[in-house]
Amino acid sequence: MLIHEALPHSLVEPLLEWAPLVMVVDSALEEVLVWGIKIDVAFVLVDQVNSWREQLEDQAPVKIISYQPDEDP
Numbered sequence: 001m002l003i004h005e006a007l008p009h010s011l012v013e014p015l016l017e018w019a020p021l022v023m024v025v026d027s028a029l030e031e032v033l034v035w036g037i038k039i040d041v042a043f044v045l046v047d048q049v050n051s052w053r054e055q056l057e058d059q060a061p062v063k064i065i066s067y068q069p070d071e072d073p
Contacts, residue, residue: 006031026052043067 001020003012006028016022016037023041024032026048032039039059044052046066056062 003028003032009035029055041065045069 001012001015001022003022003024004027005025012035021040022032022037023043024039026042026044029039029042029044029052033055039056039062041063042052042056042059043065044067046068049064049066053064056064
């Protein structure tokens with residue numbers, strides 16, 4: 001399950017019963033952490049990796065994948 005935007009836990013809860021691989025984009029990480037569920041993969045901006053690594057210590061093992069934002073031409 002890829003969570004790209006923060007949404008109410010009640011909408012996601014039925015899907016979590018299937019124990020999916022949970023992947024979260026940094027824009028939704030804070031909200032999803034409040035849910036108290038296990039995050040398997042986090043997509044975060046390159047310059048924020050260290051900050052998120054500290055915040056996700058409780059989620060170990062968690063894979064952190066960094067990305068660069070698109071540049072406007």
